[in-house]
Amino acid sequence: MAELKSVVDKENPDVIAVLETWLTSEVLDSEIQLTGFITSRADRLNRRRGGFIVYTKSTLTIRLAETVAHVSETCELVRCKLKCRRQDIEVVVVYRSPESVADDFLLSKLKSWCKNGKNLVVGDFNAPYINCVNLEVGSSISSFNSKLLETSIGLALLQHIRDPTRYDLRNSSSILDLVFRHGDDVGQTAFVPPLGRRDHAVILFKFMVEIACQTIAPARPNIWKADMQAINSAASAENWEIDSKASVQEAWTLFRQLYNRVTQPYIP
Template sequence: MCTEPVKFGQRALDCDKCGAWTHSLCGEMDNDLYDEIVNTNFDWMCPICEATHFDSSFFSSSSDNSDPECSTQETGKKQSTKAKPKSSHLKTVKGFTILNINFQSIMNKRSEWESLLHDIKPDFIQGTETWLEASIDNAEFLPEEYTAFRKDRPNDRHGGVIFVYRKDIPVIRRLDLEGDSESIWCQLDIEGRRSLLFGTVYKPRHDDIDTVIDFKNTLEIINSYSKLKDIIIQGDFNQPNVNWDDWSVIKDHSASKETAELLMQVLQNNGLDQLVKRPTRLNSILDLAMTNNASIVGEVDVIPGLSDHEMVKTVWKIGLKRNRKPPRKIYLRHRAETDKIKQDLSKFQEEYSSSKNNNSVQKKWDNFESKIKEVMEAHIPSKMISSRWNLPWFQREHRRMCRKKRRLYIKAKLTGDQAHWDEYKEFKKVVRRTLNKSRRDYINGTLAETVKENPKAFWSFINKIRKEEAGVADLKVNNKIVTSDGDKAEVLSSQFASVYTRKRHHIFRHWGGVTYLTYHTWLSMKMVSSSNSRT
């Protein structure tokens, strides 16, 4: 049991015997069990009193999904029926990975950026200092599997934030949470659990107190919601004078003490844990990762970055429902049995010409279409394929070099020897030059030389860097996310039908001093007249 007081907004229970408040984490209570108690009338006794109306197995079978965040609801009167804890799905479903990256220009590091996505395959990227502008489309630096929300600096390219996510994850942007600072907020609704809020924040200077105040205001809005949400915040906060081991300001540091104290106060008042404990630039922790639910954190690691900042890689123990596209069938036409196809179609033509049927045009077309498909299935081999992103210029030797760079980085971190750091930095430059050369040679050499012999590879590359086709975004209907194209069409059709009303047209109109009958009124009168004449 901890001795820390329960703060406003934290998940906790009031003991019905001693009256003491206990954090749900300290009571070894997962989210499902906590919600079960709060939403019923059970008495609850804290572990100190050692008197509870639950089975001892209730707490011995607790999961890792405990929550240091918050609620101040009290339990009511005792019931005779025992509550049964719900089993958590987090143990059986794989979690997701986030990269927190300071880019210092995405476009200048496309080869390293593409190889990073190909190697790690993250689900989300929370990036700062993108140095992008409105004329640069997402498709120019993102593979087909990903899309992104951006906030570029309008008058200065040396900034900007981005939230990259896989297209099969239904993320929505929360513009209502974004203030004037460089930040992006997104939400992911997951069936059966609390929603996730992702915040990507860039504080460009150590004394930028306005960004911290804007950050504080956003968290106050989030805390005002009736439904609790798990929050994940990452970004570059540029606050080198904070010792995150004991949450104190480093003495005699040139960075702003006032901004550092306010930042720590905002995090503590909102129950946010700062997870990064290793330096991300020189000897300072500038790139932070925060959450209000430490139980969902699986792994936090600092790995070699794309700029003078290192990256923060985090793994989260939350299962995601992905909207993966099903495999599609393609026909291998170069292996088709053309002679048999001609025989079958000639036979079908003779039978169709000799037959006398009075079928409708639609029926005739259905017969013709079914016959074509039957012939294709019989004489053209096929295979099932799924969309898969590959880097044609990223070879095995490049993967080995990236792994060696990672090993040199770990070695330098562990020893702290300047010679090891110099070795790592020099090899990092070699890797960057090698990747850039490989990508450049592929575009200027392989693609250009084989454009006549293999135009498919050339146009495939060109199509990937064209304008991104966003399509219709995922829709939220009755608290459920609609993701498939067919369901979206049905929802939009119903919406349009519900708001459509027939306009009432005037019977007569005046123009040029002449009064005449409108076409719609004439048509309606003619239909009524025809109906009366038939009766």
């Protein structure tokens, strides 16, 4: 978490997707919480590895958050509908295991969720044989790679990652982590080193859309529930005399400090 927090502090993202968290129900939300973010998570119950967390900045207005997983626990998805100024955007995060037996389930969800042209789809698809530049696949026509490419073309989704995202010293590096969008409003893509012992790069990118943020009003004291008896008692114990040689600003500062000291503890 320390490395993730460091990246968050430096880059100040609005949405974060962390894949292959390996979390179980024994890990509390409070242990993985990031200050200023809302957490959506999908843990695997009966299998090791997998799972993910999606953090969305608390100032964003989320109309919907839904997490689904295949019964085989080899594929998980989450979608968050974010309120934007011109149109709502559905952010879909995917994790597909290399041993997935849920390919039809995954493709069906993408077809259902991404047919309105207002989606951003990101995740680890474990589909290394797709050439999204030339729209070619280096595997059989019945493979998941071919079906994913066909599905993305049918949904008019453009894949924006062009460089390898997973580094393997034993084999050639590959593009496993993908970013799909219906237009060219994904830009300034950059990679930073993997977190911890992972072998996947951290992908940073700008998604150019006008987000409708919540206006958070500052907290105000509820004076109607003040404990007046306690305030009067505290005020009686203070020395309210002001040095006659003090300036107006000094006198005001001292008075305000005294006032806050005797009132704030007793006003919710």
